Amino acid sequence: MTALGFLYPGHSGEDDYPRIEQLLGSDVRLDLVHTDIGEDAHRVDALRAMGSRERLAAGMAQLRLTGAETVVWACTSGSFVHGWDGARDQVRALAQVAGMPASSTSFAFVHAAQEIGVRRVAVGATYPEDVAGLFADFLRAGGLEVTAVRPSGIITAAEVGTWGEKEVLALARAADGSGAQAVLLPDTALHTAAFLPRLEKELGKPVLTANQVTVWEGLRLADRRVNAPRLGTLFTREPIVQV
Template sequence: MKRFGVIIPSSNTTVEAEFNNILSGYASLHVGRIRLRNVNVGELDRFADDVSAEAEKLSDAGIDVLGLACTSGSFVRGSRQYEELERLMTEISSVPSISTSGAVLRSLKQLGCRRIALVTPYTQDVTKLEERLLTDNGFEVVSTRYASIVDNLVIGRVREEEVSRMVLESGWRDADCVFISCTNLRTFGILHALENELGIPVISSNSATLWDMARRAGLKSFRPVLGRLFTMI
């Protein structure tokens, strides 16, 4: 069985629940936390300063792959921040390492998507930074829907039905993929149904992160029902 190391914000209540359920029988989950209570530019900027310490501690667990499961925390300093974080984590842990922002970009490229409908729980300023991440990396954001939530615990309480409603109201008809951002939004129970309803790929921060980690860990038989992305490991 593989060992997955994941770094998450201290207030994240979703990653462990979603990953543990899906990874059962394939990998064990080992988690480090960095202090973050509010999803705003100031706290997100400080978040990145503590990544190296958590990566070093998780490496002591003999992990096979390491993921930084925080979307906004891996793009707040710019559209190439994810690359710097992935290099840092790989150097410290000596195992393949990914960030959520990097995983999202790789997922979209793997799916052949270019026109993105973006759905986030963030405020407008954080969402604008994410739009820049996507456009600077070759994608077109054709529509955006954001919820203006700052408190990360509140984000973790958003029901999947509400996330689905946001997607359906996102202007997705002009897109060739929907991306639901934030690792603290619950999405694993709705991705497959949304893809069937919309007829285009639907990925979330957590599905992209899990897909990229499984791929790096060599879990070729890992096929959870989380949309067409997981047919491409």
């Protein structure tokens, strides 16, 4: 049994995790601990506070009791708002507190794009324009080319959590284009696990979503590879290399 740990802020799209655990169909356990979200706002100051060392350490004290082997900070905006270097420092501090390999959803997106062999990506963000732009900057710092960014202007994770398949598909379609090899949907409050096959079928290309890449990152840290095609291209056995 491989036990993966996740620190998830608040309560919005967390039910993606038991769904993903079921779809993995193997000896993998996903342990999720909710951290204090503080102010639910897609605003830079609130997002930086959400991912503070103190809040992550408090969550880690509980997660350590589960027997998890790795930990991922399951929040995209609560990591990339610190910039590449700041997000790296955040993960290093988390690893020190946890005493185990650690990462965050922001880095998971970069690693996942590398895994499937894509460099040009489009972003469909639930965030306001300024926050979406910071995610694009983070991806560029990770060596990716961002061909388009489509913000949605949503302020709270609670509102994002109400979105269903119709809204998710519309966001992905709106973001696609400009020669992108993959579309990225960066918000762990957004339910996407049930929609991945349809997303990829309709767009005709890989789609990377926040909770999907977060779980994949936990597996990567544990040196595990799981074949689960219903979770998209990322979870096929062989990387898809596009030229």
